[in-house]
Amino acid sequence: MTELSVSVLSADLANLADECSRAVAAGADMLHFDVMDGHFVPNITYGAPVLKCLKKAVPDIFYDVHLMISDPERYVQDFAAAGADLLTFHLEAVPGREEQTIRAIRDSGCRVGASIRPGTPVQALVPYLDQLDLVLLMSVEPGFGGQAFLPETVDRLAVLKAECERRGLSPRIQVDGGINQTTAPLCTAAGASVLVMGSAFFGAADPAALAKSIREL
Template sequence: MILISPSILSSDFANLAREVGAIADGGADLVHVDVMDGHFVPNITIGVPVVASLKKVSALPLDVHLMISDPLFYTPAFLKAGSDMITFHLESGSDVSKTIDAIRSGGAKAGVALKPATPAEAVFPYLDRLDMVLVMTVEPGFGGQSFMADMLPKIEAVRAECLRRGLSVDIQVDGGIDPKTAPLVAKAGANVLVAGSAVFKHEDYAEPIAAIRQAAVEAAG
């Protein structure tokens, strides 16, 4: 099943409650929340208080992407704030196994994200404990970047390993996703698509969400 998770990084921050309601009305499946600390990535976005506020108004699950240096330390706070899914970077300073355990024991789904330079094989030891793997198709830290087509083999490799081991792990892609790139990642094996500017640059969010989903579904067969 193809799921669409619009990234509020590209939304109107002055009206987040309205924006989250609009993507829900537009057919989105998740709300992608990009958390950046200005250290792991050079940009700074939002944190725990905003996630807690979004939880009060969102009809959709919160798909929280931690682009931070110490996700293990902050995991309890993001769990308490209401994160339904927490994805952290393999390249962060936290112990990967302990972070996965902390997320799952707190009742949320656990995901691990891979920067473009990180090989697919790096996540293989953790696959049987993960709900999702996020393959970044841009460098993390800023919205509006161009899609990196050379990440497609990485998506294929993660999906092939999941199939080989009989694991039903979601594969998410984040970066430059629109109706033109969605078929490429879906054909490679991704099933959760993050889209930012491709959704929020439109007045009616339903149209781009539907277009991205349809393009991906057709390619995935």
């Protein structure tokens, strides 16, 4: 079954708890919490205090926290304490410190994810696959919601899935960016097991029906 991680970046931030509660009630498996610092990506979102408040208001859901920030290791403990269940960092943000970052996240008690931008070869992830719970391929340039899906992502997912199978590994394979009812089946057919959906979910006339259709892919 495909898992749906609903991106709170596309929610009405003035009513964040209500929006996230609605997502959970509609059938979301996770809430995807994008952290941006204005340095690694050209946008700023929110930090650990917002996650802590949201976790208190909406406790019964898996928090899938995506750190699109420089020096993520510095903030691991803050986000773990705030309620993250999984922390995903970008390989591009930690050159030479990939394994240290993985250990820091693991030691915090969170599950570990690693992500790459669309322009980074999938092969960059290969040395770490046996240490990861989740691998995230960005299907847009990270930094802003609402972008169009990059079609080359399908081939990238297939390459990643094949490498995992070749090595007998089964991390969750997540894709994020431009996911909707048209692009979702392409991604799952290529090997994705977790789909991040933001604009398409919160803009849907029937989010519960959408969530059901995604989970049945």
